[in-house]
Amino acid sequence: MRATEIDEDSKPKRARRVAVLVPTTGGLARVVDLAHKPHLGQSIATGIDDFRPLPIAEGYHRLVDGALKALGDSPSPCHLVIEGAVDDGRSWELPVLLAHRIVRHGAEIAAVEDADWIVWATGSVDGALNPTGEARYVGEKLGHSAGALARRRADAIVAFALADPAEADRAAIERALPPGGRLVLLDGFESVEALAREAAGVVEPATSPAPPRPPRRGMGRVAVLVLLALIVAGAIAFGLSILAGKGERERDVSASLSIERLTAADRAACVEAQMTGAALAARPVAIDGARIGVPATQATCALRFTNTGAAVMAIGLDSALAGSIIEGDSPMGRPITLSPGARYLLVFRAPPVGRTARLTVAAEGAEEALALEFEGTP
Template identity: 35%
Template sequence: MSGPAILVVIPTTRGPLHLRALKARPGLPAPAAFADGDYRPLPWSADYARLCAAGGPLARLTDGPLPPHELRLSGSFDAGRSWEVPVCLAHGLAARGARFAAEPAEAGLILWATGAVDLDLAVRPGDYALLDKIERARALLAEAPDARLAVLLPEGPERAQAEAAIRALGRSGDPLFLPAGSIMAALAALETGMRPGEAVRPAARRRGRLALPAGALAAAGIAAALALGARQAPVAGPVEAPVTETVPPQAANAAPAPAPNVPEPAPVEKPAALRVEELRAPPGSSCRRVAFGADPPERRPVAVEAEGRLAPSRLAPELCGLAVRAEAPGLRIEVGPELRGAALPPVRLADGAQGYFLREGARQNLVYAVQAIPEAGAPTPGSRLLHALTR
């Protein structure tokens, strides 16, 4: 299509990254993000896969399943969700046939956007450190002084100051400020707000939605593997968090039964190496909304039923998944394939635990093992627990 090459900037508080390429990769088992020159998916690729999954936010942009994509960036970042808005905009532009610039000097338009989205592609208000990100992007923007600048600033405490800071950059043309309410509104503004001859128009439309490039449906089966009805997921990485749990004494070594009228001995407190919690949908929500970050889950610890065994968890509709974490440093967590195969790709929760959200089509009785394995020199002994999910 005609139109300027677009440089999509992903601002971070350590400095801006930019999109190098975004293309369908049907051979990938799941959508994945990569740093330039590296074949290993970035740590937050599981979150990107959720964004692209059938029923996920990006499904709002397409008429059919989104095939696995390779998202290639100039670098990576540690955490956060402010990459979601620029990545969603990039997918929307790609569906409209836009050309992307791999370097600032190639760009006719620079898209600078930040923020997180919800399940309906609305941009979530918040404190996104806008002023800091703008300041750190000055050098990159200066590499393309004649490129048109389009900006999406989410609602938040610094928005007005950030808009003034963008205007004060002294670029050759007036910046195009995009609506901050939703990805769809921002894409529509990009379509109509460009200079004459620069509009990014969709290659085809169907009932007002963006059409996928030809061949997208050929990879539908792979993309569907990320939906809530699929069956495979990667192995979890290490987790850690300091907590303690009460564990009953080992039955085989218990003292003889007490004489009549003698009270039972109290349970012995000892450190536990593992903690497993149920992730439940709060009242009025659903597991689909929880899995895609629209609502936070309620977390309920799973009780220890006996030595090496947790109390079963019932597969009620509000049980969305499980969180697993280590109770001391120096422990590596391994989760059995039975749970991994029934869950979406694991995500790291705010406290460092690994979250396994159950796939809708895999909600069946299962028993899995979770182990805490000490790393070299770890002072804490490991442990192994069995846990059942039952109807």
Template identity: 35%
Template sequence: MTPRTVLVVVPTTGGPLRLRALRPRPGLPASAAFAEGDYRPLPWSADYARLAAPGGPLARIPGVAAVPHELRLSGSFDAGRSWEVPVCLAHGLIARGLRLAAEPGEADLVLWATGAVDLDLAILPGDYALLDKIARSRDLFDAAPQAGLAVLLPEGPERAEAERALGALGRARPPVILPAGSVRASLDALTRPDARAPAAPGRRLARTAAMAAGLAVAAGLAGAAALGALHGRPSPEGRAEAPPDPAPQIAAAEPQSLPEPVRETWVAAPALVVEELIAPARSSCRRVAFGADPAERRPVPADGEGRLRASRLAPELCGLAFRPTAPGARIEVGPELRSAALPPAALPDGAQAYYLREGARQNLVYTAQALSATGPPPPGGRLTHALIR
């Protein structure tokens, strides 16, 4: 089967860039990124070299060639990390035998993706200006009206509204959303051979309702069976058809179909509890930080395996508290939060409190870990969390 041709788009707030070429260049001392027609590496080329270096995040994608690569884009930008996800996906698609298109008219599928990754290729949540990037990409979408459109939207404040904006594009085939948890999950969705086309938004709602009804019927049958056994009567029997697959995937031969993202709930017992420190009514974060008033502590809920739901940088959010659940464990918090907070303070229950500095309240993504003093890190001990406006 001929590999599908994919146009990889790198959205920016200045407009979308097209990934024009990605090829091995063993003669280079390290991987490098260039704008089309320019021999000078882009300002963030050193970060790309680290991403593609042996032992770097890209090394975790099976089949990616461990040699320097030349990456060429249709244009340039100065800073930011949202190029990481589309570039990682491009490497993974090539490793799985797909081809990259240089122009919209050559593509069977347009892949529009944005976001930063961690060492394990998990996609970091944050404020990626999704609505602005989508608005500036409309001309590019219109240039490939017959191609499928696959979109990766990281978790963040504009994700839900961005999905609605994509659904309103009026394309012949509705845009579909890739899983946003990790690069590898999105690659699996793009290349799985047994995929089917996703339902349109209205049909998704109907499918969800049908699944809920099916679950209710199953619960009723189970309850009747239990009641019948209790009273010595035979339980009623029935056969229910299997509910529709809640997460259909895209086939390599069918670029119009991609999966509905599966929003997993992390159910493993966490080794680390993270809490927001909230200023009580008629108080302030300054009074909380200096011990005049105690903060209200609100646990941050999980938003997937190893991820916490993003916290809003509201005026009453004074900081975060970290408490290990395993005896003797210690806490390690990433430098992104440490640089934005005062030195950690011990709370009465042993938790560590990081109070935000008044001049450092900005969007950030950090990791926190619970480390055992006697053995390997406990399961569920590494979390990613975002602070967003």
């Protein structure tokens, strides 16, 4: 792990080695690497030596390029590498946030066997990076973690971190505490930051400034007046959109969707670019009525969908691309939601030459069906 890529200034004299565990109901995962990749179009999460995005990749992109960027912790897209399966849910957010902050303070990500500190965390975070919600299935996650924790060094410190556990879960963790272990209850970003600094071995100088903080939820009087004005303007615009008729709204759905074809020299170059973060050539794909013609060759690496509108958008695919894409992290059979400005990368396992897929685009109660037609030679 190249901790200096995240931040050089706060690196302690002797870098701590910290293992960050991501327990799930299906097993135990671990953060393996975390590095800035300026050439990536957006932050991405993958497995070890894999170019394919994990199912949590879109959520990770929103966390890093949204809340962490607002905090000043993400100057460029990041590549998160995880060992083990993290399929869905949001309990990965807290351990991944801790990993970012631990590395930000100069520690090195390590395996359990080599770690000075081991941080086991589960739970989601809100837009201000505060732990939120009750941790679930804690007993099951502890069971999946027992084998890995048994491999720790005798002098390693183990911290079990979560927010607002139920009494039974708290008791289960206290029973599972190894020598040198502790239960850390996180009630806000400040407590997350305190744990990250302690794990990284950072000693706060008496004169140092407070760490950067995410925006507060409170609103001043001026902000409230501005919000009221926006609500009124939005209501007026909504009324005008109704008068404009349903057909106009339906055309606006795909008008807010930007599609780009990402290409490289050949298939090997596609894989290399996804693994190293090298730039891919982006070529816009035109939406011609209800048809989208996409050249499908060995040089076609992916399609990038971007919501350029002001409303939340959902995109979905039928099963026509089965075998050509990574199904577990695609909108095939389960639409993916894109917030305004958000992107989704549809990575091809193989060029879908000759296939036609049905793409649905929905926003503000309207839905449009488009035909993705892939043309070219294998």
